[in-house]
Amino acid sequence: MRRILRRTAVLAGLLLATGALPAATSAAAAPTLPTPVTAGALPAPQTNGIVWAVTIVGNTVYAGGRFTEARPAGAAPGTQEVPRHNLLAFDLTTGALLPWAPDVEGTVFSSTTDPGPFCESTGTTNEWLCDSVFRIKANANGSEIYVGGDFDHVDGLLRTRIVEFDTATGNVNQTFAPVLDSRVRGISVTPNAVYLGGGFSSVNGVSRTRLAAVDPTTGALLPWAPIADGEVFSVLAAPAQGKVLVGGGFDHLDGVAQRGIMSVDANTGAVTPFSVTLPGTVSTVTDIEPDGAGNAIISAYNYGDGATRFEGRASINIANGTLNWDDGCYGDTQAVAVSNGIVYSVSHTHQCSTIGIPAGGIPGTYQRLLAETAQADGTSPYTINGVNAGDPVPVLLPWLPKADMGPSTSYWKNGTWSIDANGSYVVVGGEFLTVNGQPQQSLVRFAARGVPGAVNDGPQVPFAAPTVTRNSLVRPVVTWQATWDAQNSGLTYYVYRVGTASPIYQTSVLSWPWSEPTLSYTDTSAPNGTVSYWIKAVDADGASEGSPHGTSTSQPVPNAPVGHNPPHIPGG
Numbered sequence: 136m137r138r139i140l141r142r143t144a145v146l147a148g149l150l151l152a153t154g155a156l157p158a159a160t161s162a163a164a165a166p167t168l169p170t171p172v173t174a175g176a177l178p179a180p181q182t183n184g185i186v187w188a189v190t191i192v193g194n195t196v197y198a199g200g201r202f203t204e205a206r207p208a209g210a211a212p213g214t215q216e217v218p219r220h221n222l223l224a225f226d227l228t229t230g231a232l233l234p235w236a237p238d239v240e241g242t243v244f245s246s247t248t249d250p251g252p253f254c255e256s257t258g259t260t261n262e263w264l265c266d267s268v269f270r271i272k273a274n275a276n277g278s279e280i281y282v283g284g285d286f287d288h289v290d291g292l293l294r295t296r297i298v299e300f301d302t303a304t305g306n307v308n309q310t311f312a313p314v315l316d317s318r319v320r321g322i323s324v325t326p327n328a329v330y331l332g333g334g335f336s337s338v339n340g341v342s343r344t345r346l347a348a349v350d351p352t353t354g355a356l357l358p359w360a361p362i363a364d365g366e367v368f369s370v371l372a373a374p375a376q377g378k379v380l381v382g383g384g385f386d387h388l389d390g391v392a393q394r395g396i397m398s399v400d401a402n403t404g405a406v407t408p409f410s411v412t413l414p415g416t417v418s419t420v421t422d423i424e425p426d427g428a429g430n431a432i433i434s435a436y437n438y439g440d441g442a443t444r445f446e447g448r449a450s451i452n453i454a455n456g457t458l459n460w461d462d463g464c465y466g467d468t469q470a471v472a473v474s475n476g477i478v479y480s481v482s483h484t485h486q487c488s489t490i491g492i493p494a495g496g497i498p499g500t501y502q503r504l505l506a507e508t509a510q511a512d513g514t515s516p517y518t519i520n521g522v523n524a525g526d527p528v529p530v531l532l533p534w535l536p537k538a539d540m541g542p543s544t545s546y547w548k549n550g551t552w553s554i555d556a557n558g559s560y561v562v563v564g565g566e567f568l569t570v571n572g573q574p575q576q577s578l579v580r581f582a583a584r585g586v587p588g589a590v591n592d593g594p595q596v597p598f599a600a601p602t603v604t605r606n607s608l609v610r611p612v613v614t615w616q617a618t619w620d621a622q623n624s625g626l627t628y629y630v631y632r633v634g635t636a637s638p639i640y641q642t643s644v645l646s647w648p649w650s651e652p653t654l655s656y657t658d659t660s661a662p663n664g665t666v667s668y669w670i671k672a673v674d675a676d677g678a679s680e681g682s683p684h685g686t687s688t689s690q691p692v693p694n695a696p697v698g699h700n701p702p703h704i705p706g707g
Contacts, residue, residue, distance in 0.1 A: 169476040170583075171506040171534035172561050173676075174621035175590025176570040177580040178208030178230035179562070180223060183216070185541070186564030186577045189553045190271040190280065192302060194227045196555075196562050197280055198578060199239075199268025201255075205232055208575065221268050222282065224305075227560055228587075230580055235305045239298075240288040241266030252546040253285065253318075265318075270369075272322040274351065278302055281329055283319030297322075297331065299354075313354035314339050315347075321370040323379065328357055328401075330379055332367030346370070346381065346404075361389050361404040371423040371431055373453045377401050380431050380453065382420030395420040395445075396433060398456055409456030411449075415440030422470040426509045429453055432478050436467035447487065448480055448507065450529075460511040460527040463489035466501060469549065474556035477532060478507045481551035481563060483540075490531040493649055502648075503551045504563065506534035533624040535648065536581065536592065541566030559583050571621075584676065592621040593678025595648075601630075601668055601685035606657060611687045613668045614655040617646045623674040630656050633667040633684055661687075 184202030205219040206212075208230060217232070221239035225232050241264050243257055254265035265285035273280045282298050289298045290307055296315040299308035321332030328348040331338075338347045339356045345367045348359035365385030372379045378398045381388060388397040391406045395418045398407045413420075418437045426432050430450045437444035447464030448471060451457070468482035483501035486494045490507065511527030540548040551565040561581045570579045571592055582589035601615035613630055620626055625645050629638035640656045658666070667686040673679040 168530060171477055171532050172581045172583045173589045174534055174536045174592035176575055177582055177590060179578040179580045180205045180225050180232040181576040185566040187269050187552050188271045189555045189562050189564040190273060191227060191555045191557050191562060192273045192277040195224050196227050197224050197271050198564055199271050199282060201267040221266060238290050239266060239268060239286045241286050269320045270322045272324050274324045281322050281324060283322050285318050311354040313349045320368050323370045323372040325372045325374055330370045330372050332370040334366045359404045361399045363388050368421050369423045372401060376453045378407055378453060380423050382423045382433060384419040394418060411451050411456055411458050413445045415443040415445060418445040424471050424473050426473045430459055432471050432473055434468035434471045434480060448478060460529055462487055462507060462529055469552045470554050472554045472556040473509055475558055476509050478509050479554055479556050479561050480505050481554045483549055489528045503538045504536045506532040533622055535621045537571050538567040539569045541568060559586050591676045591678040593674045594618050594620050594626055594672040594680035596680055598680050598682045600683035601670055603668055603685045603687040611658045611661045611666055612655055615670050616653050617644055617651045618672055619646045619648045619651055620674045626672045626674055629671045631669050
């Protein structure tokens, strides 16, 4: 699955065809790629901890993790806080915190062995508390949500690692109360079963090894009982194919050697044919989501396989278990969401040479939010003039919001952990403290173009002043480094001579944070004396950023017509 071919030329051809650049520089007769949401952060509640799960249900976002307080967007830590214990809800379109406030608790226990970073010490020696929420999933019509994690009580009721809420009332379902002896991390809901994965060894007192299914209404244990020899992180039921995909940190499923990802029969639990084999020996599949076209998008991390590791995203055909594509990225990926043909992901991506991000990626940082096409560029419709574009990899799309790694005291320093999307919004949760350089802790929204309140995050700063030199004919040569745009792959640059109302030159180029070309223009009609110039970068959404002025030396220019603007000739 590891690919090493560089895709820069293919990406340039495809992205020029998206309409992100002005028509004068666009390629003809090429397909339109899907358009991600805008990259400007919208207000959302903040927490004093970490959000490991977000789920959009209608106009409500449910968020879970490990936190004790919530506060409005813009409020500093410790101010305007209200109690929210590991679960909260907010309005998707406004970002306003909703009144729903279940109390999700764990029972303090004693152990001489540290239970790991997902739990916390009470401050007393060998005394621990595990109460986090790891997964929230809704049923098909959104009338119920199922919440899984480490907790054992919700609103004073015994609810061990799984609880069901009625979304209309916000109340705990009184009849759904299966008893699991340890963590739930994966949930998938069908009309006939709730499939569960995690670290448990029994359900309702009956042996179940990290995988189980229960009745969606009563919580009664169902016969389905595959066995995983390592923790299960995610499950995806696919009723149309009669299968359940299982992802996690296991090496065997029902005794069959298979690292990280496998499919089993939805009724019997028996292993079904599956041909995908992840590279390396310790890749752990963290999330599995459907793409709406019969495929599953998976994400993973890996901590010890060097160059053979799988840490990015892949697409797998659910029916036959074959690989559609693997993006070849490095940087642990924690979760994915698929909407309108786009795969959104949270990770700390730092190298994706197959899709255009070179080693080192964005200088000095990781890209923690990423968007790609759900289909590979070598399959319909992502071909170039009807010709297969190469071995199948997705196309990197221009959606590059910036999130930090979270508190310096964090065990993980991963920044982003959870994501969900619908046709209008993307919601992200994690441990981050800032988004696009502004304070915003643990939750953030992004909106599609045309959604009221959507925020463009356009050409990036700092955008340096151009340098102005003289060529052999003493003509001013204006040189500047391109900037990049968080939601468009191309920018149009306008060169202004100070004192002129209109630009004297324009050009459009592709740029990314890791690829900012140097551009220049020779002003053949500059007046005598000292002249100054500035550059304006404009994206396809109309967002712009201007540079400071750059000034030439004062030299006479032979035969220079004054006040004449030359025609806009590319390459001037």
